Amino acid sequence: MLILAYLIGAIGIAVEWRSYVLYDAQAFRRWSAAGAVLWGLMYLLLGAWTAALTMSCTAARTLVSGLLTSSTRKHVIAGFFVTAFVLMTVFSWQGLVSLLPAFAVINTTLALFYLENRSMRILMLASSIAWIINDIIWQAWPALLAESVAVLLNLRTISKMKTP
Numbered sequence: 001m002l003i004l005a006y007l008i009g010a011i012g013i014a015v016e017w018r019s020y021v022l023y024d025a026q027a028f029r030r031w032s033a034a035g036a037v038l039w040g041l042m043y044l045l046l047g048a049w050t051a052a053l054t055m056s057c058t059a060a061r062t063l064v065s066g067l068l069t070s071s072t073r074k075h076v077i078a079g080f081f082v083t084a085f086v087l088m089t090v091f092s093w094q095g096l097v098s099l100l101p102a103f104a105v106i107n108t109t110l111a112l113f114y115l116e117n118r119s120m121r122i123l124m125l126a127s128s129i130a131w132i133i134n135d136i137i138w139q140a141w142p143a144l145l146a147e148s149v150a151v152l153l154n155l156r157t158i159s160k161m162k163t164p
Contacts, residue, residue: 018031019150020153023117025117033060033063034059040052040058044056050089051100051101053092054085055101062112065112068113088102101131103127118161131147132147
């Protein structure tokens with residue numbers, strides 16, 4: 001199972017890194033959602049239940065976040081996802097380590113729903129730090145590598161984007 005988890009994680013690396021070098025917010029969201037599905041499966045195989053549940057749900061969240069134009073719908077759907085992530089965390093509680101993916105997915109939800117491209121990416125850096133710590137704890141080495149490089153790619157992309 002460990003080898004399969006790491007193999008899926010290796011595929012997730014390519015998908016995740018691809019998302020962070022894209023300048024278009026919608027393309028970023030599509031590739032990021034695909035990566036979330038892979039990471040969710042990897043965490044499941046590693047026994048990291050909170051990370052698996054929340055990460056799997058982020059695929060839908062990431063795709064939906066770019067489609068909402070009505071502020072009322074945006075608030076309702078963002079509230080739905082935040083509530084879902086809290087419930088998933090409670091349901092899959094494995095101790096304080098469960099707070100790391102919970103923080104990461106809720107923080108990213110707020111960034112995706114309420115911020116634009118550059119600001120969104122800047123706030124998502126805090127989520128990356130939480131995922132990195134989570135990956136060290138669970139020995140999710142492919143995810144750790146991917147998230148660490150994603151931080152660098154994201155910083156590079158942010159630095160090349162024009163300030164609004």
